[in-house]
Amino acid sequence: MLSITPLPILSDNYAYLLRCPETGMVGIVDPAEEAPCVAAIAAAGGTLDVILLTHHHGDHIAAAEALRTTYGAKIVGAKADAYRLPALDQAVVEGDSVKLGNSIAQVIDTPGHTRGHIAYFFPKEDALICGDTLFSLGCGRFLEGNAEEMFASLAKFAALPPQTLVCCGHEYTESNARFALHADPHNAALAAFAAQVFALRAAGKPTVPSRLSDELACNPFLRAPNAATLGQLREAKNKF
Numbered sequence: 001m002l003s004i005t006p007l008p009i010l011s012d013n014y015a016y017l018l019r020c021p022e023t024g025m026v027g028i029v030d031p032a033e034e035a036p037c038v039a040a041i042a043a044a045g046g047t048l049d050v051i052l053l054t055h056h057h058g059d060h061i062a063a064a065e066a067l068r069t070t071y072g073a074k075i076v077g078a079k080a081d082a083y084r085l086p087a088l089d090q091a092v093v094e095g096d097s098v099k100l101g102n103s104i105a106q107v108i109d110t111p112g113h114t115r116g117h118i119a120y121f122f123p124k125e126d127a128l129i130c131g132d133t134l135f136s137l138g139c140g141r142f143l144e145g146n147a148e149e150m151f152a153s154l155a156k157f158a159a160l161p162p163q164t165l166v167c168c169g170h171e172y173t174e175s176n177a178r179f180a181l182h183a184d185p186h187n188a189a190l191a192a193f194a195a196q197v198f199a200l201r202a203a204g205k206p207t208v209p210s211r212l213s214d215e216l217a218c219n220p221f222l223r224a225p226n227a228a229t230l231g232q233l234r235e236a237k238n239k240f
C-alpha cells in the first residue's frame with residue numbers, strides 16, 4: 001500500500017510524496033517548488049518515477065519539468081489541458097488508470113476550479129488527490145467553471161468511501177473553518193472539527209489530509225444540496 005506524505009511548499013500549497021513500499025517506486029503530486037521536493041525524494045530513496053498533475057496553475061506545476069529532467073520521471077496530466085501543461089508522457093481522461101508500483105489511481109474529471117482539472121483516486125489506499133477542487137471545509141474558486149460543474153465534481157467525491165483520505169492542494173482549512181462556522185452555525189460536528197483545526201494550526205501542524213466522512217459532516221460546500229446553493233456559498237465565501 002502506498003505511503004502518502006504531504007509536503008508543505010510555497011506559502012500554503014501541498015505537494016504529496018507517494019511511495020510504494022513493495023517496489024520502491026516514488027511519485028510526486030503537484031510539485032511547484034523544487035528544493036523541498038528534491039529533499040523529500042532523497043529521503044524516499046533518491047528516485048522519482050511519476051509526477052501527477054491535477055491542473056495547470058503555476059503553484060501546482062512549476063517544478064515538474066525540472067524534476068523530470070533530474071530524475072527521468074514521467075509526467076501525467078489531463079489530456080484536455082495538455083496544451084497548457086508541461087509536455088505529458090501520459091495524457092489521461094476520466095476512467096483512465098495510472099500505475100505507481102503496486103498501486104493504481106483512477107482518474108476523475110473534476111471541472112469547476114479549472115476546465116481541465118482532474119483528481120486521482122487510489123482505491124486500495126482509499127486516498128483522493130483532489131488538487132484545488134475540494135479543500136478541507138472548503139472548495140476551489142470557480143475560475144473557469146460554474147456552480148453546476150463544481151457541484152457535479154463534488155458529487156463524484158461524495159460518492160467515494162467515507163473513510164477516504166482527502167489530500168487537497170492548499171492549507172486553507174483555518175480560514176475555511178471560520179467561514180463554515182458562519183455559514184452553518186448549528187452544526188455540532190463542524191464545531192468540534194473546527195476546534196481541532198484551530199488547535200492544529202496554533203501548534204503549527206498541517207490539517208491535511210482529512211477524512212471524507214468529516215468533510216461530508218462538516219464541509220458546507222460538499223453538503224450543499226444543489227448547484228444554486230453551492231454557488232451562493234462560494235459567492236459569500238469570496239466576500240467573507
Ligand SMILES: [Zn+2]
Pocket residue numbers: 055057113132
Ligand atoms: Zn489552482
